Amino acid sequence: MNKEELKIKKQQYKKEYRKSSHYKNLKKRWDRKYYLKNREKLIEKSKRYREKNKEYYKNYNKKYYEKNKEKIKERSKKYRESNKEKIRLYLKQYYKKNQDIRYEHYKKYKKNNPFLFKEIYTRYYAKKRNCKFIITQKQIQMIYQRDKMCVYCGSSKKLTLDHIIPVTKNGHTLFHNLVLACQSCNSSKNNRNVFEWCKEQGREVPIIVKKLLKEKQSQQKILIYL
Numbered sequence: 345m346n347k348e349e350l351k352i353k354k355q356q357y358k359k360e361y362r363k364s365s366h367y368k369n370l371k372k373r374w375d376r377k378y379y380l381k382n383r384e385k386l387i388e389k390s391k392r393y394r395e396k397n398k399e400y401y402k403n404y405n406k407k408y409y410e411k412n413k414e415k416i417k418e419r420s421k422k423y424r425e426s427n428k429e430k431i432r433l434y435l436k437q438y439y440k441k442n443q444d445i446r447y448e449h450y451k452k453y454k455k456n457n458p459f460l461f462k463e464i465y466t467r468y469y470a471k472k473r474n475c476k477f478i479i480t481q482k483q484i485q486m487i488y489q490r491d492k493m494c495v496y497c498g499s500s501k502k503l504t505l506d507h508i509i510p511v512t513k514n515g516h517t518l519f520h521n522l523v524l525a526c527q528s529c530n531s532s533k534n535n536r537n538v539f540e541w542c543k544e545q546g547r548e549v550p551i552i553v554k555k556l557l558k559e560k561q562s563q564q565k566i567l568i569y570l
């Protein structure tokens with residue numbers, strides 16, 4: 345056997361050996377050792393590399409997600425289900441740590457979507473008081489734009505949505521049963537009949553209230569079908 349042949353044979357042997365499980369296990373151990381020894385350095389290196397190839401990774405991740413959407417969703421669902429307690433604790437800690445940021449975010453969102461929050465509140469109270477709730481944030485916005493101030497006294501302080509026919513008298517949270525009222529008028533009227541209450545206060549029944557009450561019959565007809 346000449347030198348050249350021996351070299352080829354050695355190479356072949358190496359190649360075969362690298363496929364063996366013995367070698368693979370050894371390599372795993374070496375890699376692990378190397379990694380632990382140079383951990384900080386390696387992390388820093390990969391961070392730098394990722395930073396440098398940001399666009400590539402972004403695209404790659406996006407493509408990968410699109411391709412494996414269902415699989416990823418399924419996997420994360422499984423993970424969430426089997427790590428409920430862990431996630432709960434993590435979120436609790438996270439919320440506590442980011443309380444201020446979250447509150448600022450909430451305040452900003454509320455300011456930008458006032459009618460959405462009014463819809464959420466009215467839905468909550470309607471559910472609590474067991475009355476029908478058929479109104480959208482757009483309709484609530486329409487009520488605010490239509491009435492602009494308390495329909496009973498004209499105040500524009502602390503405006504609330506008033507049920508013309510009170511919830512306790514079978515009034516529902518519907519577009520045709522709501523007007524703007526200041527908090528003071530709303531709590532004074534409470535569950536009284538609007539005609540009686542206005543008379544007692546020495547006020548005319550507002551035109552908008554009369555108009556909406558006229559539509560009450562058609563409201564009732566609608567309600568039957570709901």
Ligand SMILES: [Zn+2]
Pocket residue numbers: 494495496497498499525526527528529530
């Ligand atoms: Zn008022």
